[in-house]
Amino acid sequence: MKVNERDTSKTCHKCGSENTSRPTQARFDCDTCGLESYNADLNGAKNILQRFLAYMVGDGAFVNKPITEAYMKKKGVNSEQVLGSSLLTS
Numbered sequence: 001m002k003v004n005e006r007d008t009s010k011t012c013h014k015c016g017s018e019n020t021s022r023p024t025q026a027r028f029d030c031d032t033c034g035l036e037s038y039n040a041d042l043n044g045a046k047n048i049l050q051r052f053l054a055y056m057v058g059d060g061a062f063v064n065k066p067i068t069e070a071y072m073k074k075k076g077v078n079s080e081q082v083l084g085s086s087l088l089t090s
């Protein structure tokens, strides 16, 4: 399966905001939730994982937004269900 990587490097994996900055190539700051000096590559990787999971728990439609609290509420799942599912181990 292909995951759209668009904006994964500038989207905050924690809150989904794009109101972010990169003080250096390696560092990531979020002006919305206060995430600071986060590893930029890790942030991007987490966004890609979240998009993948959103795709799997969703209806198969293309997902461009990471899983957020609001998204999980809408889909009726919680983070334990998403992260503890066999999707990650199979």
Ligand SMILES: [Zn+2]
Pocket: 012, 013, 014, 015, 016, 017, 030, 031, 032, 033, 034, 035
């Ligand atoms: Zn944030």
